[in-house]
Amino acid sequence: MAYINENFLNLKENYLFIDIAKKLKAYREANPGKELIRMGIGDVTRPLAPVVVEAMKKGAEEMGHQETFRGYEDSGKGYEFLREAVAGYYKNVIGAEVDPDEILISDGAKSDCGNIVDIFGSANKVLITDPAYPVYVDSNTMSGKEIIYASSNEGNGFAAMPDKDVDCDIIYLCSPNNPTGSVYTSAQLKEWVDYAISKGAIIIFDSAYEAFIRDKSLPRSIFTVEGARKCAIEICSLSKTAGFTGTRCGYTVIPKELTAKTADGKEVSVYKIWCRRQGSKFNGVSYPVQCAAAAVFTPEGQVQTHEAIDYYMENARIMSETCEELGLSYTGGKNSPYIWLKCPKGMSSWEFFDYLLNEIQVVGTPGEGFGPNGKGWFRLTAFGTKDNTVEAMNRLKKLLK
Ligand SMILES: *Cc1c(COP(=O)(O)O)cnc(C)c1O
Numbered sequence: 432m433a434y435i436n437e438n439f440l441n442l443k444e445n446y447l448f449i450d451i452a453k454k455l456k457a458y459r460e461a462n463p464g465k466e467l468i469r470m471g472i473g474d475v476t477r478p479l480a481p482v483v484v485e486a487m488k489k490g491a492e493e494m495g496h497q498e499t500f501r502g503y504e505d506s507g508k509g510y511e512f513l514r515e516a517v518a519g520y521y522k523n524v525i526g527a528e529v530d531p532d533e534i535l536i537s538d539g540a541k542s543d544c545g546n547i548v549d550i551f552g553s554a555n556k557v558l559i560t561d562p563a564y565p566v567y568v569d570s571n572t573m574s575g576k577e578i579i580y581a582s583s584n585e586g587n588g589f590a591a592m593p594d595k596d597v598d599c600d601i602i603y604l605c606s607p608n609n610p611t612g613s614v615y616t617s618a619q620l621k622e623w624v625d626y627a628i629s630k631g632a633i634i635i636f637d638s639a640y641e642a643f644i645r646d647k648s649l650p651r652s653i654f655t656v657e658g659a660r661k662c663a664i665e666i667c668s669l670s671k672t673a674g675f676t677g678t679r680c681g682y683t684v685i686p687k688e689l690t691a692k693t694a695d696g697k698e699v700s701v702y703k704i705w706c707r708r709q710g711s712k713f714n715g716v717s718y719p720v721q722c723a724a725a726a727v728f729t730p731e732g733q734v735q736t737h738e739a740i741d742y743y744m745e746n747a748r749i750m751s752e753t754c755e756e757l758g759l760s761y762t763g764g765k766n767s768p769y770i771w772l773k774c775p776k777g778m779s780s781w782e783f784f785d786y787l788l789n790e791i792q793v794v795g796t797p798g799e800g801f802g803p804n805g806k807g808w809f810r811l812t813a814f815g816t817k818d819n820t821v822e823a824m825n826r827l828k829k830l831l832k
Contacts, residue, residue, distance in 0.1 A: 438575040445565060447800030451784075458788055467788075468823045470811045471796040473609075475674045477742060480735035482726045483673060490722030504715040508706070509536020509682070513721045516728035517682050524733075525641070527654035529684050533702065535709070536724075538716050539681040540639050540668035544603075545570035546712075547635060547664065547683075550704045551601055551691065558599035560591040562610055562801035562808075564637065567603040576601075584804055589613040589762045589771060593626035600632050604653075607640040610801045610810045611771040612763015614649050620656045627662040633691060633701070634663040642672040642740055644766045660686040664701070671768070673727040673736040680716055680724040743768045746813035746820040753824040757831050768813040771798065775831055783809050791826035 455467065479487075493499035504510060514531040521529040537543045548570050557571045561580040571578050579599060581591035589611035593602075604623060606615040615623070627634050634653060641651040653659045668681030675681075685705055690698040716724075726732045751764035754772055761772035774783035780797030787793045796812075798805030813820070 436573070438573050441572050441575075442569055443572075445800065447797070451794070451796070454784070454788065455794065465792055468793045468815070468819045468826075470815060470820070470823055471794050472812050472814045473796075474676050474814060475671060475739070475743075476814050476816070477674055477739035479674050479678065479723070480727070480732060480739070482729065482732045482735055483723045486726035487678075487719045487723035490719030494718060501718045504718070507710055507713060507715045508532075509534070509716065510718070510721050510725075513725045514682075516725045520728045521652065521654070521684075525651045525655065527652045529654060530687070533684055533686055535683045535685065535706070536716055536721060537681045537683055537713075538679045539670060539675075540637060540666045541566055543666045543681065543683045544635065544637060546708070547666075547705070548574045548576065550701070550708055551576070551633075552694075554694075555600040556598065557601045557603070558597070558632075559603045560605070560608075561803060562589075562798060562805040563603065564605055564609050565801070567635075568802075571601075580802070582804055583608075583611060583613070585760060585773065590615055590619060592619065593623055595626065595629070598630060600630070602627055602632055602634045603637070604634055605637040605639070606650075607643055607763075607767035608769075609640065609767075610769055610796070610798065610805065612765075612767035612769035613771075614644060614646075614766045617648070617650045617656060620650055620653055621658075624653070624656050624658045624662060628658055631692070632662065633689070634659075636663050636665045638665055638667045639671055640767050641667065642736075643744065643768055645744065646766055649766060654684065654686075660688060662689070664689065669724055669727055672740070673724075673732075674739055675724070678720055678723060680720050742817070743813045746815065746817055749817075749820055749824055750811055750813060753827060757828065759831075764813075770811040770813070772809050772811065774807050774809050777807075779807060780805065780809055787827075787830075791823070791830050793823045793826060 513536055514534045517534045518529055518531040521527050544566050553575055556577045558579050558581055559567045560583050583589040583591040590613045636653040644651050653663045653665055665684040669675035685702040687702050689701045691701050727736055747764045747768055750770045754761040759772045761770055764770045780799045784797045796810040798808030
């Protein structure tokens with residue numbers, strides 16, 4: 432008899448994107464010929480930068496020759512040329528010192544955010560901000576861990592802060608945030624770091640959108656905050672930074688001195704246990720993709736990949752400006768590709784979804800799909816074309832003015 436891991440039965444069905452697809456299908460059938468503008472896209476749309484494509488081709492070419500062919504990568508941690516490139520980026524662009532050895536190359540942030548739960552015992556109480564990227568809740572549910580929530584809401588600018596009276600062991604933070612676009616300041620992150628240290632907790636910091644930060648005073652890594660090396664893991668990805676959603680490459684940073692405890696109080700290296708886990712279950716990222724990833728961090732690569740980011744951020748600016756003109760409450764848009772707005776006229780997330788679809792053929796994402804605190808809120812993304820963004824915002828202005 433085979434028995435299922437019953438934790439999987441505790442997963443909440445997420446019908447959000449299925450329900451959206453159903454509504455769109457019904458709308459299209461009833462209104463043939465009406466063009467929909469998709470402002471709910473959670474995926475990048477601009478092509479890879481030319482230097483990145485060249486590097487990937489060169490890597491692929493090398494694989495086809497006896498002298499330069501590569502099989503399994505020895506360490507499984509990522510090629511040194513890429514780990515060095517990421518470390519250089521941390522030093523020169525982000526402003527944090529990270530040893531190349533502490534940088535572990537992955538096939539993206541989703542896998543590492545989800546898999547890292549493996550190395551933490553079932554006794555951990557996991558704190559997740561609400562609303563959140565669904566992976567954090569789902570992967571901890573799959574491993575049967577207790578989850579508690581920290582409320583991100585209008586009152587705190589959708590940037591949940593720690594409560595000293597609440598105990599927890601693992602904390603998920605995402606800044607710039609998906610779905611709310613809010614970004615923690617250094618002072619706020621310092622509060623989280625101090626809180627984590629006081630509880631002996633570990634912060635898992637998702638920095639997938641760090642490259643969208645425009646305001647130089649905002650932290651792009653938790654490792655720019657004093658004390659973070661004692662309590663944090665950072666997970667990042669080239670998906671949004673360089674259009675790698677279909678190419679797959681990310682990196683996780685685990686300080687060598689970070690420890691977690693055994694039940695009898697012994698300190699164990701988190702880095703060592705994670706590498707041991709990866710050594711058994713992961714065989715690295717393909718060589719041509721690592722070549723492409725390294726090209727992102729060259730001066731030319733930085734210039735070229737920023738063109739796409741600038742393109743999205745111009746969309747975000749147009750969207751923020753519209754929200755301001757209309758007097759809508761919103762977060763995001765300034766240092767993130769997401770706009771998180773309060774549905775006007777007291778509408779629920781789904782009422783507003785239907786309203787935009789039926790009246791102006793604009794499609795967004797109902798906020799309640801990201802957690803209870805998303806009720807009455809709505810996510811728009813900057814990943815569309817500029818023409819569509821301008822058109823959608825003009826329609827929105829006509830509709831709500
Ligand atoms: C898109 C995204 C990621 C990146 O996932 P990949 O697996 O690297 O494509 C990670 N975290 C958040 C919050 C995201 O929105």
